[in-house]
Amino acid sequence: MAKSKKHNPTSQTEVVMEKKLKSKKRLVEDLSHENEPQPERKKKKKSSNIKVKPGDLICENTKNIVISQTKLEDMPITSIDQQEEDEEEGLTAEEKRILERKLKKERKKLEKKNKKASQESTMETAGPGPAVAAELALQYLRCWYENRQVWKFQKTRQTWLLQNMYDKQKVPDEDFAVLLEYLEGLQGSARATTVSKAESVVRDHDDSEEMTDRARQIIQLLS
Structure with a gap:
């Protein structure tokens, strides 16, 4: 009869222990790599696609916002009032007075223009005297x-x-x-x-x- 191979328990135990040690070493290495400081990635600056035309105004406190110039007489009175409130913030008392006088003149000019247009329209409707x-x-x-x-x-x-x-x-x-x-x-x-x-x-x-x-x-x- 063929002789059966003898089982060596000591060698099997050593192999298992070696495997466990290797796996622990890998865990330790992975943890050490995770705790290492990662190099900072440079943020790419987003390019602005807003084109500024000659004569446009750029808002001082907001980036990349362009406001086209518009004549005050072409703006409704509510828009003028809102602009006045926005511009008055951070102005001195003298600058506020100058701004108020300017807006008052523009309002009078707008009212005069509307009155003239209304009179012309009435005359066209009524016909000649x-x-x-x-x-x-x-x-x-x-x-x-x-x-x-x-x-x-x-x-x-x-x-x-x-x-x-x-x-x-x-x-x-x-x-x-x-x-x-x-x-x-x-x-x-x-x-x-x-x-x-x-x-x-x-x-x-x-x-x-x-x-x-x-x-x-x-x-x-x-x-």
Whole structure:
């Protein structure tokens, strides 16, 4: 029979002990490496992509914030008030007074500009006043008489002349003489309406010699 190999307990124990010692050494080395100071990593500076244009303002206490210049008259009053509060922080009393005077002037300028724009808008809506309308109508008539090549028909001017031609204060005698020549060119319903109006003036205003005299001339001309 083959002889069985003898087991050597002493050698196995030594092998196990050696393995345990090696593992402890590794643990000790790993712990020592972990406690060693790590080299500091350099932080990369983030590049700013904000472009500063000529004339822009950079905020003193905040980095990389650019504020474009804006005229105060283009800013609403609430924005001006907020700007005033922000700028007053850290200013001396004299600087605050100068800033207040400056903002007050800008507010007045803005109010004046808005008032002017409002007045212009009202005038455009209401149309020209009586004096302006009379002058424009007489200029229209004179242009017809003096320069036909430049003259252009305007119904609004003609209507004013037909409504006010009996009033000597609004249409002077020299302009009425020109107006009689102008009326010769009336056609259709405008001609008939003008004759009818003149007849009613003669009938209803017999106490006014000036009005009835002009009305009779118009009837004689157009009938």
